[in-house]
Amino acid sequence: MKVLFSSWLGEVVDNRGKPPESWSDCPAVTLPDTFGKDRPMSAFIGWGGVVVLNESYDIVETAYKYAQALQASSCAKCFPCRVGTKVMEDTLYKILEGNGSDSDLVQLETLCGSISSNSKCGIGQLGPGPIKDTLDHFKADYQAYISGGKKRPNYHYPYKMTAPCTSACPTGMDIPLYIEQIKEENFAGSMATIREASPMASSLGRACFHPCENNCRRDNVEKSLAICKLKRFAWDYENTHEVDMPLNPNKHTREERIAIIGSGIAGCVTAYNLALMGYRPVIFEKLTRPGGVQLTGIPQYRIPLESLDAEIKFLEGIGVEFVCNVTFGKDETFQTLRQKGYKAIVLATGADLSKGMRTEGEDQGYEGYYGGIGILKKIKYENAEIPKYKTVLTVGAGNTAMDCCRTFARLGSNSYIVYRRTEKELPCDPHEYAESLDEGVKYMFLEAPKRIVAENGKVVGLESVKMELGEPDDSGRRRPVPIEGSDHVIEADCIISAIGQDPDIFYMGDEPKIKLNKWDNPVIDEDTMQVIGVPDVFAAGDCAMGPETLVIASGHGRRAAQSIDQYIRGEEIHLSDEQIMENIIRKIGAYNKNEKVPNPKGWERQPIPICDRDKKLSSFEEVELGYTQEQAMEEAARCMRCYIVGMACVISDSEGGE
Ligand code: SF4
Ligand code: SF4
Known part of the structure; x- marks a missing residue:
């Protein structure tokens, strides 16, 4: 410039x-x-x-x-x-x-x-x-x-x-402070710092893809801080010790109720922040229990139900009400909620429809063909009996695909990833990739699905075409190009489509003023999360901006709550100067990977203990066990307070x- x-x-x-x-x-x-x-x-x-x-x-x-x-x-x-x-x-x-x-x-x-x-x-x-x-x-x-x-x-x-780490975190969490508090054995202080940005320390500490760690200056010395796992430590410590839980001094000091549709992380964080301001947030959930994708999509070995339940209980204590078994668009609508006096409505319904592969046969209802999100939900939330499949092909290589292939490795199948690019372009978290390899998942690169092959209504294989990489596309990755005449059939009795998710928006028709973009997300002001043209409706999380990460959804929730407060008070909805500064600093880039950081090398990152390998391969027990107090304090001491x-x-x- x-x-x-x-x-x-x-x-x-x-x-x-x-x-x-x-x-x-x-x-x-x-x-x-x-x-x-x-x-x-x-x-x-x-x-x-x-x-x-x-x-x-x-x-x-x-x-x-x-x-x-x-x-x-x-x-x-x-x-x-x-x-x-x-x-x-x-x-x-x-x-x-x-x-x-x-x-x-x-x-x-x-x-x-x-x-x-x-x-x-x-x-x-x-x-x-x-x-x-x-x-x-x-x-x-x-x-x-x-x-x-x-x-x-x-x-x-x-x-x-x-x-640099804080600037990369969509919640704006004061990371150096909570780490310093762990170093100083002030674990309650650390949790208080974390909760200023997000109440979901367990979910984030277990399943966040930690953009902060990719922006940690300690990486310029030897290896980034284990920022994410330190957060988990702070939450685990609180959850396993007799400690005074924080109270909400403003609990229900205001009369206004706000309806939040969906109990995933975006809905929970919106509700939490509104409750802290004294409002009465009510979360409507279509399932029998709250939790969103942490309940239905992220496997038990990454987020155990017990830790999710503890997070929900904490939110209830702060003043959040959960109402389950309510399908928005059927049991309640925009109109009924307004008639009941809700001052604002937050759409936080996620993106829980698996995208189709646009492959012949996928709409035939064959036994053995599943959407990624659907099968994960059957296994974790419904606890359904899944047939024993010999060979499972998961198509796609994002993080949902990792959850699917690792799940089927645990269920005793030969589990494969089918991906149209190469290892270099894998979009999943590198840690997930490494874990999947350790658990025996095999990768078929440069393969694109063409047809589901079935006999007597059951999947027996996937017709696939070999690809080669051509010129880079808009994403900067080399575009896969089919090799003519390379069609072949890969034998399999189960195929999972895990190439992406769409929001389930059937309820949007009830409010004709809501405009949808080409991805079926409501058109919103991305600074304030307010739906354009419908002042009392806000959106947050995957349903607002497409499938993203837990931590992005958490950041949305915080912003939505701030905007709702301004809306209810009759103020102009705006970003604070501090938030504008935060955006400017993000644009400049607070982390410089070429910076020569003068600290001496050699203070290695504490490895995270994991469960016994046999258990890991044959059960859904949580894989990562979390730091001991000594390990956490030692790891926290590596932070340079940048x-x-x-x-x-x-x-x-x-x-x-x-
Ligand atoms: S060393 Fe500490 S303060 Fe510095 S970027 Fe890493 S986590 Fe943040
Ligand atoms: S330089 Fe020292 S006194 Fe100044 S903020 Fe950092 S730790 Fe505190």
Whole structure:
């Protein structure tokens, strides 16, 4: 992007004095043109440097405000950070007020160096860097204040403290803090921190695909922190010890009821946050018990029913009501819920219809042919008797396909994955792939299904065509191309389609104002989760934006609850400045995989204990056993507390000031 000035990641681009049409590009950083929808933004300052977008900036005021944010973010455990950032803030204020001198600039430079090299975490280590950049590259701006006469503009400076791991987490969980609390043996504090972002610590700690760990700076040293499994430890500790469970001081302090349709993670998190605000959320569930995909789709060996039940019980204690055996669109509708006085309706019905493979024979009702989500539900939720199949082909290679193939490996079948690309393009979590191999699953790569072969109404094989990889498609992966004349039949008595899911939207017809996109999701404002054109209806989770992960659905729930609160209070539904900052920081990228992190190597990640291998292969017992207290504290101690602060300069006369 074109900028007036940038020192981002040490790459200096300086277009000052040049006409905008001849500004050179700044490849190191991408920023939005505006702060939120339409507020003009002129600069960004943060852990990677300073970026000035246009002439409406004041670098000295920006540096002062940034020093103030660092001081406010300091946990005060290190003397150089606690005291140094305060001295920095005061000195910059003195300069801004026209009382500074050249010796103040020298002192600031010295302070930047000593705070950076003597502090323990990102706030102290990385925070002074951009202030030093302003001193190095904007001397004349400082001199204008020192020589007197310059008046500060009082722009608005929203800021956000985050960390690379936190920024990658869709719930915005304060990961460094909950890990530090585990390290300090403050497990209740750790759970409280986790619950500020999501109440589903067990589900997430067991089955999240942890984007945070792919953005962990410790990976630049040797191996990322076991962020996910530490969360599970905190929950397991609480669940297995006599501890005081947190109460909800606002429980049912408001009269308004909100109807939430679906009891998966999006619905539960929406309800939890509404309950904390004092509302009376009621979750309607079509099945006999709550839990969504954790109940029906994620196998027992990954999320045991017992741990899910404990999460639901906790939510009930906080003030969430569950009403089961209610099918929305039949037993209740938009109209009946409105007539009963519900102030808002949240659609959180997931995506529980298996996509067809568009393969001849799949609509014939053959015995031995299943949709992935359907068969997982039969096994876990219905506890149904499944015929003993000799050879099971699971078509697809995403995480639902992994759940299917690993399930049938446990049921004693020869379990295969049929995938039209190669190992390199596998879309599933690498850990799931490794586990499936360990459990004996075999892979047939470069195969695409063409026809279900059946005899007497029973599956006997899959006609498949061999593929080869061609040019990359829109997803960047090489497109599989059929090899002419390569059709062949793979013998099998069971075929599972696990190539994706669709939302079940039969109830949408009751509210004609809801528009659907081409994937049958309601058209929503993705910032606020409000359904466009129907102000009292919100959507969250897979039904809102298509099949995604548990943690994305959890993030939706938090945002939906905030929007519903604003809606009920009659306010404009909007993102807070902090949330806008969070989005900007995500866009910039808080994690730099090329960063040379100076910490010494060699503190290896604690391996997660797993159950006895025979049990693992022959039963649905939980595979991962969780850390012991000693292991968890040892693992937590590896965290480098990589907090960073990002701040924008927003042109606004109404806010800012001191
Ligand atoms: S631990 Fe980090 S925030 Fe706390 S005082 Fe040290 S450098 Fe500052
Ligand atoms: S080391 Fe800790 S704070 Fe740093 S990115 Fe990893 S988990 Fe987050």
